[in-house]
Amino acid sequence: MATSFSPATTLKPKQNPLQIILSFRDSSGGGPVCAKCRPKRVSIVTWSSAASYVRLQDGIAKFSGKPILTKHVSKRRGGTVRAATIEEIEAEKSSIEKDVKERMEKTIETVRTNFNSIRTGRSNPSMLDKIEVEYYGTPVTLKSIAQISTPDASSLMIQPYDKSSLKAIEKAIVSSDLGMTPNNDGDVIRLSLPQLTSDRRKELSKVVAKQAEEGKVALRNIRRDALKAYEKLEKEKKLSEDNVKDLSSDLQKLIDEYMKKIETIFKQKEKELLKV
Numbered sequence: 001m002a003t004s005f006s007p008a009t010t011l012k013p014k015q016n017p018l019q020i021i022l023s024f025r026d027s028s029g030g031g032p033v034c035a036k037c038r039p040k041r042v043s044i045v046t047w048s049s050a051a052s053y054v055r056l057q058d059g060i061a062k063f064s065g066k067p068i069l070t071k072h073v074s075k076r077r078g079g080t081v082r083a084a085t086i087e088e089i090e091a092e093k094s095s096i097e098k099d100v101k102e103r104m105e106k107t108i109e110t111v112r113t114n115f116n117s118i119r120t121g122r123s124n125p126s127m128l129d130k131i132e133v134e135y136y137g138t139p140v141t142l143k144s145i146a147q148i149s150t151p152d153a154s155s156l157m158i159q160p161y162d163k164s165s166l167k168a169i170e171k172a173i174v175s176s177d178l179g180m181t182p183n184n185d186g187d188v189i190r191l192s193l194p195q196l197t198s199d200r201r202k203e204l205s206k207v208v209a210k211q212a213e214e215g216k217v218a219l220r221n222i223r224r225d226a227l228k229a230y231e232k233l234e235k236e237k238k239l240s241e242d243n244v245k246d247l248s249s250d251l252q253k254l255i256d257e258y259m260k261k262i263e264t265i266f267k268q269k270e271k272e273l274l275k276v
Helices: 017-021 086-116 163-175 198-235 241-274
Strands: 022-025 042-047 053-057 060-064 080-082 132-135 138-141 146-152 155-160 189-192
Touching: 086 198, 086 241, 132 163, 155 163, 163 189, 198 241
Parallel strands: none
Antiparallel strands: 053 060, 053 080, 132 138, 146 155, 155 189
């Protein structure tokens, strides 16, 4: 089960945000005014977080809307400054996490598909997953235009839904790197799997190892993209440094989990290949 991101990283203020992050001075220039008794119009001394919208009028601010994370107001006269709410920031963070998990799942699926296309000592319809056939001028996957079955442990049978595609299917198999000669009897195509030599098994084992490493590289690239996205939110003052550290830690745990998945299916495929 995939590791979920730590709930400790939820960006919710522990107190009234206005009491934490706003500093006001009264009209006479005295000390800070508490959030409860603050005037509706105040002179800005500092503004880190207060509302969805802040309207500036001659150095005076009016506040409205939901609390947000730290953001600074530019020193200009008049106008309205729009800042992100906590809900919007949470949505951005959740979107990054969702994208990471979806891309990792696709990476695992790609590795599995690549492994299945490499034949072992036993016949398997998935060995033909990567075969593309030119069908009425359009390249399509073999399994989309034919039924593939395994009559026994050392053969495959291909029965096209449209018999006129037999020659195109035969041509695609001959042009592939399967190393099998198709037998076309006019109704179906039969493939006999030649016995794998020891040298051929070792060669295929190297191919599988390379594909496993490519999967791991893809996972590292996903981690890199996620970290860049978190760093961007930190620069925009939407995430704190501690938030980014927590998210990075959770991300690493997730990456480690998917790395183990790739290693597991690699070992399984390698064992199949080297089994005599």
